[in-house]
Amino acid sequence: MKLSGWGRYPVLDARTYRPRSVDALRDLVLSEPHLVARGNGRAYGDSAINTSATIETQHFNRMIAFDPDTGQLVAEAGVLLGDIIAAFLPRGWFPRVTPGTKFVTIGGAIAADVHGKNHHKDGSFRACVDWIDIMGADGEIRRCSREEDATLFDHTLGGMGLTGIILRAAIRLRPVETAWIRQTTIAAPNLQSAMAAFEAAQDATYSVAWIDCLGAGGNLGRSLVMLGEHAECSDLPSVQACASFNIKSKRKLSIPLDFPAFTLNGLIVRVFNSLYYWAGARKKGEQLVDWDSYFYPLDAILGWNRIYGRKGFAQFQCALPLQQAEAGLTALLTETSKAGAGSFLAVLKRFGKQNSAFSFPMEGYTLALDFPVNAKSLALLERLDKITVDHGGRFYLAKDSRMTAATLRASDPRVDGFKAQRKSQGLATLFQSAQSERLDL
Amino acid sequence: MTKPLVLILGARSDIGKAVAHKFASLGYAVQLAARNASTLDPDKADIELRYAVPVTLHEFDALATETHEAFVMGLPKLPMVAVCAVGLMGQQAVNERDIAAAVRVMRSNYEGPASIMAVLANSFEERGNGTLVGVSSVAGERGRATNYVYGSAKAGFTAFLSGLRNRLSKRGVHVVTVLPGFVATQMTEGMDLPAKLTADPREVADTIARAVERKKDVIYARPVWRMIMLFIRNIPESIFKRMKI
Ligand SMILES: Cc1cc2nc3c(=O)[nH]c(=O)nc-3n(C[C@H](O)[C@H](O)[C@H](O)COP(=O)(O)OP(=O)(O)OC[C@H]3O[C@@H](n4cnc5c(N)ncnc54)[C@H](O)[C@@H]3O)c2cc1C
Ligand SMILES: NC(=O)c1ccc[n+]([C@@H]2O[C@H](COP(=O)([O-])OP(=O)(O)OC[C@H]3O[C@@H](n4cnc5c(N)ncnc54)[C@H](OP(=O)(O)O)[C@@H]3O)[C@@H](O)[C@H]2O)c1
Numbered sequence: 001m002k003l004s005g006w007g008r009y010p011v012l013d014a015r016t017y018r019p020r021s022v023d024a025l026r027d028l029v030l031s032e033p034h035l036v037a038r039g040n041g042r043a044y045g046d047s048a049i050n051t052s053a054t055i056e057t058q059h060f061n062r063m064i065a066f067d068p069d070t071g072q073l074v075a076e077a078g079v080l081l082g083d084i085i086a087a088f089l090p091r092g093w094f095p096r097v098t099p100g101t102k103f104v105t106i107g108g109a110i111a112a113d114v115h116g117k118n119h120h121k122d123g124s125f126r127a128c129v130d131w132i133d134i135m136g137a138d139g140e141i142r143r144c145s146r147e148e149d150a151t152l153f154d155h156t157l158g159g160m161g162l163t164g165i166i167l168r169a170a171i172r173l174r175p176v177e178t179a180w181i182r183q184t185t186i187a188a189p190n191l192q193s194a195m196a197a198f199e200a201a202q203d204a205t206y207s208v209a210w211i212d213c214l215g216a217g218g219n220l221g222r223s224l225v226m227l228g229e230h231a232e233c234s235d236l237p238s239v240q241a242c243a244s245f246n247i248k249s250k251r252k253l254s255i256p257l258d259f260p261a262f263t264l265n266g267l268i269v270r271v272f273n274s275l276y277y278w279a280g281a282r283k284k285g286e287q288l289v290d291w292d293s294y295f296y297p298l299d300a301i302l303g304w305n306r307i308y309g310r311k312g313f314a315q316f317q318c319a320l321p322l323q324q325a326e327a328g329l330t331a332l333l334t335e336t337s338k339a340g341a342g343s344f345l346a347v348l349k350r351f352g353k354q355n356s357a358f359s360f361p362m363e364g365y366t367l368a369l370d371f372p373v374n375a376k377s378l379a380l381l382e383r384l385d386k387i388t389v390d391h392g393g394r395f396y397l398a399k400d401s402r403m404t405a406a407t408l409r410a411s412d413p414r415v416d417g418f419k420a421q422r423k424s425q426g427l428a429t430l431f432q433s434a435q436s437e438r439l440d441l
Numbered sequence: 442m443t444k445p446l447v448l449i450l451g452a453r454s455d456i457g458k459a460v461a462h463k464f465a466s467l468g469y470a471v472q473l474a475a476r477n478a479s480t481l482d483p484d485k486a487d488i489e490l491r492y493a494v495p496v497t498l499h500e501f502d503a504l505a506t507e508t509h510e511a512f513v514m515g516l517p518k519l520p521m522v523a524v525c526a527v528g529l530m531g532q533q534a535v536n537e538r539d540i541a542a543a544v545r546v547m548r549s550n551y552e553g554p555a556s557i558m559a560v561l562a563n564s565f566e567e568r569g570n571g572t573l574v575g576v577s578s579v580a581g582e583r584g585r586a587t588n589y590v591y592g593s594a595k596a597g598f599t600a601f602l603s604g605l606r607n608r609l610s611k612r613g614v615h616v617v618t619v620l621p622g623f624v625a626t627q628m629t630e631g632m633d634l635p636a637k638l639t640a641d642p643r644e645v646a647d648t649i650a651r652a653v654e655r656k657k658d659v660i661y662a663r664p665v666w667r668m669i670m671l672f673i674r675n676i677p678e679s680i681f682k683r684m685k686i
Binding site (some may be wrong): 062 | 483484486487491492493
């Protein structure tokens with residue numbers, strides 16, 4: 001069947017399997033020459049596709065145990081973060097780390113070692129993982145953790161499914177008093193002030209900036225920096241509201257059809273960005289925002305990836321080291337603005353320290369931009385790659401759909417070590433994705 | 442306050458599981474009944490964790506009709522809602538040649554489900570309330586060359602449910618007939634089904650929960666199947682017999 005990631009580019013013809021038991025999964029592992037696991041397909045490119053055998057994990061979707069003393073949840077890899085929130089937020093628990101969509105599986109969150117708006121403070125998803133049960137190329141299931149089989153643990157977090165098939169994991173949830181977030185919005189007229197706002201907000205639990213990537217000159221890097229804290233009962237207007245953890249997911253809008261490709265041209269994005277900025281700039285001070293709108297604004301529009309039209313879109317996300325972040329971001333934004341390419345979503349975020357074998361984050365800044373797939377933006381993406389490499393940055397594989405193996409190697413000295421590790425453990429032949437083949441992992 | 446109770450027969454089926462989750466999310470305690478019920482332990486744990494409702498497992502074989510009365514008597518508590526998702530499609534080509542296989546399909550879709558519904562109906566009638574939900578199929582609406590062994594048994598089950606509803610409507614017991622079209626489950630895995638006509642099991646579960654709440658009689662899942670079947674039922678036999686459908 002035709003398979004793609006969230007960006008709907010590339011679209012590949014792939015054979016898919018949906019095993020219902022560990023035994024059925026083992027049969028596939030022992031009989032298929034190459035395969036890769038797929039979670040909920042929210043990676044943008046081709047990370048979760050193997051054309052000869054893509055193993056969908058949707059039937060491994062059961063929760064196994066929860067310990068209210070420690071907040072440890074044990075669950076199968078196909079459980080969605082959204083399911084965890086539905087089950088546990090009403091009881092006062094929330095994921096410790098969550099990406100910008102709740103429609104990701106635990107397996108996908110581990111494999112991409114996802115980050116949230118609290119990376120500067122709490123680290124990546126890894127920080128909440130106690131252990132992982134993973135099936136290797138021999139069909140054996142190993143439990144790995146920081147103490148036990150630590151090398152496997154290290155390479156599985158951020159390993160993009162290339163170290164085996166994650167079956168179960170134990171993750172820690174965070175206790176929360178309410179389902180609300182206290183949000184503070186800071187209007188930053190340019191990149192320097194946005195970065196200054198991030199640096200000043202190191203103690204904030206959550207911080208992220210929406211950035212107008214078409215701003216040029218003095219407006220370059222014009223942003224709304226949004227800080228957030230979990231609200232406590234005393235922050236809410238009435239005692240009654242405190243008991244109401246149960247804010248149901250919003251009614252869903254959905255994009256039923258592909259938008260024609262011209263809808264999101266530069267002009268529209270420009271107008272939207274200006275309006276959004278000025279609307280945001282007016283919202284001074286603090287607001288109470290429900291968890292769903294705060295963490296997952298895009299989830300309210302199911303199928304929003306269709307607004308980019310039939311050809312799909314590509315996301316660019318890089319991380320730049322702290323010392324070179326300002327120069328690198330300036331160059332990236334200048335190049336994007338010069339190209340006039342409309343990136344509807346442009347997100348800037350401060351990363352904290354990260355110690356891991358192959359995960360994406362590094363201390364510094366990360367910038368994410370979306371572009372419709374066409375010759376012009378593909379050419380722009382090549383230029384952005386180069387700027388990133390020149391500034392010591394690296395790329396997020398969960399968003400990549402088009403980078404070359406040479407670019408990846410130029411950006412990340414850890415690549416060859418990761419590949420060698422896979423080889424030495426006998427994982428390299430079996431566990432492959434279209435992305436790992438393209439990038440020679 | 443005690444929780445209302447739902448019994449799922451054929452609880453390992455994708456539709457049955459989805460129904461169990463749906464009712465649990467509405468606050469129902471759940472009884473899961475299936476063959477080799479202990480294999481449902483992980484599902485029991487999952488549902489209990491997600492919805493904080495109690496789940497019990499019960500050994501049940503629809504074909505062992507002689508055990509059905511004891512099965513119902515043996516339940517720790519008589520449920521308020523009972524949903525039968527038991528079914529067996531088999532392969533038409535096999536069913537045409539292998540009469541034992543065909544009989545198994547007939548019994549699994551008609552005799553077994555009707556038998557357990559009959560026993561539950563009597564208990565519900567005695568109590569004076571309750572809802573019985575039978576998952577039949579649009580395949581029972583008209584016999585087709587590609588599927589008539591299964592279809593005819595479903596037709597029998599549909600007629601049985603209709604009669605039961607007629608009998609019990611004045612006795613406080615409600616009967617819902619569910620007629621799914623295509624549903625993406627293990628029964629249809631690997632088949633090339635048209636996406637627009639194919640429901641997800643969760644969709645079917647939502648439809649069933651709504652039907653129970655609103656006391657609907659006959660529901661199609663997806664609703665478009667009502668029109669499709671109206672059309673198919675009305676094709677004159679002289680034409681229908683020559684059609685490939
Ligand atoms: C709207 C949106 C916002 C996002 N925001 C963020 C964000 O803020 N931060 C962030 O870090 N990411 C973000 N992402 C990316 C997303 O979090 C990751 O791509 C995540 O990996 C997707 O999880 P998934 O379950 O859909 O996995 P898939 O996309 O299906 O797979 C992703 C990778 O995980 C592997 N994998 C999946 N399941 C298993 C398993 N059981 N065993 C082994 N490997 C497995 C696959 O092989 C693949 O390499 C966002 C994506 C979207 C669409
Ligand atoms: N999928 C569709 O397109 C579709 C369309 C219309 C109607 N339906 C109906 O929907 C219902 C649920 O089916 P499904 O699609 O979810 O498929 P399924 O997963 O194959 O479910 C069928 C279930 O029936 C159970 N069963 C069969 N014989 C049994 C017996 N003698 N005793 C106890 N349980 C028995 C099976 O149990 P085991 O696990 O023990 O085998 C299985 O769990 C069935 O009645 C089916 O006919 C399905």
